[in-house]
Amino acid sequence: MQPANLIPLLVVLIAIAFALGYARSRALAAPLGGIRHLKSLPFYYAARAAMWCGLPALLILACWLGFEGKVIQTLIVGSLPDDLRPESAGEASLILSQISNVASGALSADFVPEPIAEAATRLTALREDSKLMMTLLVVVIAVLGGFLAWLRIAPHINAREKFETTLRRIFFACAAVAILTTVGIVFSVIFETIRFFDKVPMTEFLFGSSWSPQTAIRVDQVGAEGAFGMIPLFVGTLLISAIAMVVAVPVGLMSAIYLSEYATKRVRGIVKPLLEMLAGVPTVVYGFFAALTVAPFITDLAAALGLQASAESALAAGLVMGVMIIPFVSSLSDDVINAVPQSLRDGSLALGATQSETMKKVIFPAALPGIMGGILLAVSRAIGETMIVVMAAGLAANLTANPLDAVTTVTVQIVTLLVGDQEFDSAKTLAAFALGMMLFIVTLVLNIIALHVVRKYREQYD
């Protein structure tokens, strides 16, 4: 049976276990004088039976699906005659894909050597066996688990507490998934980064001021010498992010102050959703806006002022990015400012402070940690933003602090490195991982610094 069909079957089994468990607990309760004489409500006995039926079976199913492929591959490779036995991992995967192509009928058996065709037949047979065994095992485990739990229903057992314990473990497992995923991502990036540093010295990557990620495809190629200095990319990223923050922080903060302290309910009801809509506009659309409207405008303006601006500039990308992240700052700050107790406002106003003095001296310091949180979120959005930069700031890795020049950012370079036609273990491709790693470290350090700053200057009001 296909795993896709096995799941509904399991659900049916679980439902049956639940119903039977419910019936049995009620039946046990009847001679005692009602369900009040059970340690737990019938629902909990039934839920426990359902869990015993479902959880082990699902676990087995997951494990089987996870390891099935590997086990079958090992069996197939092991059964090949010596002359076809692969010597490297690459060779093995080639032979295996050939075998599975024959097995699926994509490749005719006439075109391959005899042993391969035989292996393909074996593969089909093994897969069939595996499916059958899996189905049997899962169903048996489910029935057995459900039956055991059903047997163990007794008035003195506190099924409610046991059910709660299991639930708690399931919740923990869910929380762990998110953390494990992050750890997994970090590790996969770390290993590729280490491979990159085998090819390019770390000092060159960290302190090099020139970025030109070329590697030769042919040995005699012109301009094959690549340069992997990340400084221009980080300077570009910081430049664009700084411009974006210069736009977003004052505008966002002041609009938050207006919305929370000065606006009437009606105005707030209209303006706040509108502002938040800015966050929902796809970044590609912002990119169009930056490239087609803002960038030419900046070029013209610079020309009018007698300055030289390139058609794609950090300023254009930064300005539009700033507009994009205004709602992050304003919406979060607005929530935080609203959360400051009214009693602090009253206390300040009653002393004869004006609304703006109250804001500046009492509410703002009290709301600072939350406001910093909003700004941090905005910074990480700005650093991670790719599309606007691709469209409006260009790809040229110039090391410059002039906002009118074209610059590029770390994320943009990661994208361009990975979309090219390159073998996966070339320095060019691996550089993307090293950049990702650096980006991760930089944002982590930024977060830690900000956390400390906030902790130092916060004014606790509770």
Added chain:
Amino acid sequence: MSTLNASLSNEQAQRDLAEASAPAAAPEKPAESVIEYGKTVGTPFSDDPKFTLRDVEVFYGDTQAIKGISLDIAKNEVIAFIGPSGCGKSTFLRCLNRMNDSIDICRVKGQLQLDGKDLYDPKNDVVELRARVGMVFQKPNPFPKSIYDNVAYGPRIHGLANRKSELDDIVENSLRKAGLWDEVKDRLDAPATGMSGGQQQRLCIARTIAVSPEVVLMDEPCSALDPIATARVEELIAELSQSYTIIIVTHSMQQAARVSHRTAYFHLGHLVEVNETNKVFTAPEHELTESYITGRFG
């Protein structure tokens, strides 16, 4: 007791109903005869008034919270507002320094004067008014700053000190007047939120008197405090009454009796009776006042 309460609340309900449906001839003894709109027994007026309040009405949207109150508050007197919950005493108090302004749906009508000047005159600066009429709230609300900064907050925004030493003097004096100086003089830089509730409330009083107001409004200043802290605050009120006009809202009749010169009894938005405090508690003129102080409701 419970039957009494029941009949009483029934009576109140009828009264509410009667008020809602305007005069007309109610079958039984109508409530209007108990409270006459805008009419107060006792001695609501004064020869030397600080506040002159006439026909004050306050509305929250369509609900009328204050029903035509006329009252004088004399210079340097301590007047206590008492009455059952929801009778409008806090609302009335908050009119006196326009703290109701920040509530959108609140409207205030009538004549309210401080030293003969209209409080609600649009030309009148609310900031200046609040500097003259300070307020202490029910729950201690120190700012999340140091003890020093809390007291210095008002003087700083009003520019009352030219030099640091002057500001230090103001802070010390205010804390001394609030009876807090000896407890905190060694830790003026400590956060105010780390103090006990009673200390926090006295700090709020110190903060209020640091801007040298003429009137101090107190909205149930002891309701969140324990008996010992309450006693300290009451002592403080007695001392402050020598230099300030104090208006205190309280739920504790003992407190009203201990600290105030005059007592005003509020009922369902009406000001029922105003008299010398000992008269209110020994020989109330109005039947509702008598019911309240003898504990029949409240």
